[in-house]
Amino acid sequence: QQPVQSPQAVILREGEDAVINCSSSKALYSVHWYRQKHGEAPVFLMILLKGGEQKGHEKISASFNEKKQQSSLYLTASQLSYSGTYFCGTAFLTGKLIFGQGTTLQVKP
């Protein structure tokens, strides 16, 4: 049931853009995005509901394609503070929230 994230790792220069994808083989009710800095707990970024919704948080936005069972996280004009590991989570009506394996993003000066 674990969603699959791609790519596994990304290295960027400041100001560059990146896209992180999250795919699930199960029907999605909502997709949750979190960011984790090294040695810290994951921190919530945003939630997307089915219906192709798009949301934004600073210069980070995301979309949800219900037909493809896929969500994408868009990081534009990346900053050093964007470095970390990004997780998508897929939520089920049973109460479970299952996370992907994570995508490590490193932003260099």
Place this chain on the structure above:
Amino acid sequence: NAGVTQTPKFRVLKTGQSMTLLCAQDMNHEYMYWYRQDPGMGLRLIHYSVGEGTTAKGEVPDGYNVSRLKKQNFLLGLESAAPSQTSVYFCASSYSLPAGGQETQYFGPGTRLLVL
């Protein structure tokens, strides 16, 4: 508001020993979760609870037991620790059903467990 707290922060066990990890939240949340995090594996759900007195299995429940006797506390037990249980354990809580799209999970700071 302390949010979600975990006890202990770090522990070293020998194979076969038992221990209990405590998670406490002061936000009156109904839902609580235990995850383990290993390099390259992401956050894997061990057990979760949808309310006081209830527990359910997650994706990797073997070797662990849980109890939710009080709404604010969620305990994770290892009856006979194995080296494969060396990991970072995170507790999380949410007010209502994450699938509803309105609720986020709040994570504790984590417990680092080393089993020798």
